[in-house]
Amino acid sequence: MTRLLLSALLIVAISSCSQAETPACSAEDNTVLCGASPSAPGATPVILNRSAERSPDQMPMGWMRSTPYEQKPHVASAAGVGDNARVMIVSFDGLRPDAINADIAPTLQSLIDGGSYNPAGLAEIPAVTLPNHSSMVTGLSILDHGVLVNASIEGRIQHTTIFDVAKEHGVSAGFFVNKGKLGYLCAEGEADVRRITGDVDDIANECANAIRENDLRLIFLHFGEPDGAGHSQGWMSEPYLAQVTRADAALARVLDAMAERDVRKDTLLIITADHGGHDKTHGFPIPVDQHVPFILNGPGIAAGRTLTEPVHPMDVAATALTRLGLPATSARDGRDVVEARDDYSPDDTPMEDPMLLFGSLCGPVPWLFLTATLVGTRRVNRRRRARQGRSNLRSEAPNHQ
Numbered sequence: 001m002t003r004l005l006l007s008a009l010l011i012v013a014i015s016s017c018s019q020a021e022t023p024a025c026s027a028e029d030n031t032v033l034c035g036a037s038p039s040a041p042g043a044t045p046v047i048l049n050r051s052a053e054r055s056p057d058q059m060p061m062g063w064m065r066s067t068p069y070e071q072k073p074h075v076a077s078a079a080g081v082g083d084n085a086r087v088m089i090v091s092f093d094g095l096r097p098d099a100i101n102a103d104i105a106p107t108l109q110s111l112i113d114g115g116s117y118n119p120a121g122l123a124e125i126p127a128v129t130l131p132n133h134s135s136m137v138t139g140l141s142i143l144d145h146g147v148l149v150n151a152s153i154e155g156r157i158q159h160t161t162i163f164d165v166a167k168e169h170g171v172s173a174g175f176f177v178n179k180g181k182l183g184y185l186c187a188e189g190e191a192d193v194r195r196i197t198g199d200v201d202d203i204a205n206e207c208a209n210a211i212r213e214n215d216l217r218l219i220f221l222h223f224g225e226p227d228g229a230g231h232s233q234g235w236m237s238e239p240y241l242a243q244v245t246r247a248d249a250a251l252a253r254v255l256d257a258m259a260e261r262d263v264r265k266d267t268l269l270i271i272t273a274d275h276g277g278h279d280k281t282h283g284f285p286i287p288v289d290q291h292v293p294f295i296l297n298g299p300g301i302a303a304g305r306t307l308t309e310p311v312h313p314m315d316v317a318a319t320a321l322t323r324l325g326l327p328a329t330s331a332r333d334g335r336d337v338v339e340a341r342d343d344y345s346p347d348d349t350p351m352e353d354p355m356l357l358f359g360s361l362c363g364p365v366p367w368l369f370l371t372a373t374l375v376g377t378r379r380v381n382r383r384r385r386a387r388q389g390r391s392n393l394r395s396e397a398p399n400h401q
């Protein structure tokens with residue numbers, strides 16, 4: 001109870017701080033600044049690097065993490081894992097799950113229908129662009145990677161990324177993004193093909209051409225829309241939905257290029273967003289800002305399955321590395337989303353938690369939503385660890401036949 005009280009108090013503090021920042025994004029300059037207020041000219045961005053200073057069990061506020069510190073087991077025996085596997089991660093900047101349907105986003109809807117889907121993925125808080133994309137490519141929570149600012153930062157991120165792991169193991173990678181600040185996540189030379197351009201159609205063409213001309217096994221593709229239209233015209237407005245449709249069509253062209261090369265059937269698609277939004281902004285600890293779509297589609301993935309276990313941006317890195325048969329130890333806050341596998345057999349222990357349901361009903365009261373979500377996620381993770389422990393014991397038990 002004391003812990004819960006402390007949690008609530010700290011969350012109120014974080015919530016107040018976040019709201020005071022007035023998250024905003026310039027529609028004209030969406031390649032540079034979006035979300036939380038940029039640092040003043042000449043100021044040094046705030047980049048925390050706590051994990052480099054402390055061992056995990058020394059980390060403060062460990063209760064806030066949505067996943068445990070210890071390294072997760074990674075299963076490498078599922079279908080489509082290993083040398084022939086390919087992964088494409090696609091991030092639609094600012095895409096809300098309720099903007100997806102067969103009329104507005106037919107490509108995404110067909111991938112949902114043919115794959116596994118969680119319509120309430122949980123973006124890290126603050127729900128803004130650079131911090132959440134940092135989690136996607138490192139597999140670290142915001143508290144661990146420490147990238148709190150949402151502005152262009154010199155240099156490169158101070159943690160191992162999926163591109164580092166891919167390069168180390170000779171896996172060819174492509175990096176295609178619409179916003180210049182995301183270049184911080186993959187410096188020049190860290191991917192075999194690296195393109196940054198501000199237009200959705202241009203970046204899709206760059207990606208499609210690279211797929212035709214190179215044998216890329218890991219692709220990270222980012223569409224800057226519908227975030228831009230959300231800031232200029234409002235989330236869920238007609239112009240916003242039109243940009244969802246435009247980015248959806250751009251993705252279809254990239255998938256066509258994969259099909260031409262006959263690699264689509266080997267490719268796991270992980271499609272998500274960095275945040276949602278409301279009115280003309282985002283970054284607040286409320287469901288419409290924090291909930292993002294999380295789609296998995298490809299070999300070994302169940303069709304038509306709705307995922308019920310919590311998913312986070314860190315799971316993108318863990319799932320991608322696991323699928324490629326690469327070490328996922330650097331993505332220690334993420335989990336391979338095994339619930340999406342077609343050979344997944346759920347334990348009898350239910351993973352849903354009443355606190356998560358309660359949290360989803362508390363949108364109008366941000367601190368209550370946050371508290372319930374964090375408490376519910378911790379309880380689910382505790383049960384999941386217990387289940388994993390039982391599973392390990394069973395697999396390690398001697399055979400007495």
Ligand SMILES: [Zn+2]
Pocket residue numbers: 024025034035094129227231282
């Ligand atoms: Zn934005």
